[in-house]
Every structure is written in structure tokens, then in C-alpha cells.
Amino acid sequence: MSAPMNSQGFFLTHDYYLSPSWFSRLHSHFDFCLDIDLFASRLHHHLPRYSSRLPDPGAEFIDSFSLPWSGNNYLFPPIVLLSRVINKFITDNCQFSLLIVPFLPSSPVFPSILDLCIAPPILLPDCAVIREPRHCKVSQMMAWTISVSVSLQEDFRRTLSPDCSVMWKKNPYRNINLTGRNLPVGVTKGKLMLTTYL
Structure with a gap:
């Protein structure tokens, strides 16, 4: 039986998740500890505290949207929920979160993700994300460190270079091949944001 899809071709189920080894690598990379996995399940959760979409005796909450978000959250939502998540x-005025989403520059919510960033986005290799066999690769997955803290956002933007590329302004996402280090992914408040690797 095929998984249900919406009109854009994205799966409505969430049968893909970050591998345990890559979660550990990302978690150890940051200066803050994650408190809760907000889009998880009984079989696939990376933190002792997690929220599940379905009834689950081990979950602290059912439906992460039904509670206020506080603390430091791990967010790997279904793609169709991305706008709602942001x-x-x-x-909810969240201070820190690790967000795992595909590189989708055409998404209406993508500029908001760029503006919320407080660290360079991390490119994830294909092996970092485990998918069910029926799932095709949607796009290059990336790890984003985000915060509503304006001071943290501004501190990060001060480390970025001005967006002075004429070619980027004319056609910013044309022929981007996300296979290298320090590649442009977008512009936030006039500053060009580049990728990084672990």
C-alpha cells in the first residue's frame, strides 16, 4: 500500500529520520543541549523526552502542536508541516532549536528560516537520513540552528559577508550543486549565508 501524498507530492507520513550517529554528531557540535524530540515515535526518537503523532505510552505528549514549545527542541517535522512549525x-518564542529540513529555497517559509539562523546551516550526506524504501529523496537535507533571539541572530549575521554578488541577485539558486563546503544558500538581512560541514 502506498503512503498518502499531498498535491505537491510530499509524503503526509513521517517515515524518515536522522540516523543515531548523525544525531549524536550534531548534538555534540552545539553549545546547548536538546530537551525534547517534538516529531518522533516509539521506534524513532533520539531523546528520552519526545512527542508522538500517534498514541504512545512512552511519549510525553501526543501531537506536539497541542502544547507550548519551551526549552531547546529537536525538530525534524514532515515537510508539509514546515510552515506551521516555523x-x-x-x-512560542523558542530560544534554541535544531531543525532538520530539506533545502527548499522556493518554499514561502524559507526566508523565515534564514532569518532565524544563528549558525551556518550544515549540509547532511544522504547516509545521515534513513528513509523507508518507498520514499524517494526529496532534496538535500540540512541542519539549521534557529532562535527567536534577535541578539543571537545579529551576532551571527555579523560573521557573514555582504551580499554583493550581481549574479546571485539576478538568479540566486540557479545551478547550485550542494556538494561542497561554503556554498551560498540564501540572503538574510543583506548578508550572504553559506553552508558548512561537520
Whole structure:
């Protein structure tokens, strides 16, 4: 039986997740500890505290949107929920989160993700994300460190170079091949953001 899809071709189920080894690498890379895995399940959760979409005796919450988000959150949501996730992240005034989403520059919410960044986005190799066999690769997955803290956002932007590339302004995402280090992914408040690797 095929997994249900929406009109854009994205899976409505969430049968893909970060490998345990890559979660550990990312978690140890940051200066803050994650408190809760907000889009998890009984079989696939990386933190003792997690929220599940379905009834689960081990979950602290059912449906992560039903509770206020506080602390430091691990977010690997279904793609179709991305806009809702970013809206709630901002509304609930979240200070730190690790967000795993594909590189989707055409998404209406992508500029908001860029503006929330407080560290360079990390390119993830294909092996970092485990998918069910029926799932095709949607796009290059990336790890984003985000915060609503304006001071942290500004501190990060001060480390970036001005967006002075004429070619980037004319056609910013044309022929981007996300296979190297320090590649441009977007512009936030006039500053060009580049990728990094672990």
C-alpha cells in the first residue's frame, strides 16, 4: 500500500529520520543541549523526552502542536508541516532549536528560516537520513540552528559577508550543486549565508 501524498507530492507520513550517529554528531557540535524530540515515535526518537503523532505510552505528549514549545527542541517535522512549525516556533518564542529540513529555497517559509539562523546551516550526506524504501529523496537535507533571539541572530549575521554578488541577485539558486563546503544558500538581512560541514 502506498503512503498518502499531498498535491505537491510530499509524503503526509513521517517515515524518515536522522540516523543515531548523525544525531549524536550534531548534538555534540552545539553549545546547548536538546530537551525534547517534538516529531518522533516509539521506534524513532533520539531523546528520552519526545512527542508522538500517534498514541504512545512512552511519549510525553501526543501531537506536539497541542502544547507550548519551551526549552531547546529537536525538530525534524514532515515537510508539509514546515510552515506551521516555523509559525509556532516564532509564536512560542523558542530560544534554541535544531531543525532538520530539506533545502527548499522556493518554499514561502524559507526566508523565515534564514532569518532565524544563528549558525551556518550544515549540509547532511544522504547516509545521515534513513528513509523507508518507498520514499524517494526529496532534496538535500540540512541542519539549521534557529532562535527567536534577535541578539543571537545579529551576532551571527555579523560573521557573514555582504551580499554583493550581481549574479546571485539576478538568479540566486540557479545551478547550485550542494556538494561542497561554503556554498551560498540564501540572503538574510543583506548578508550572504553559506553552508558548512561537520
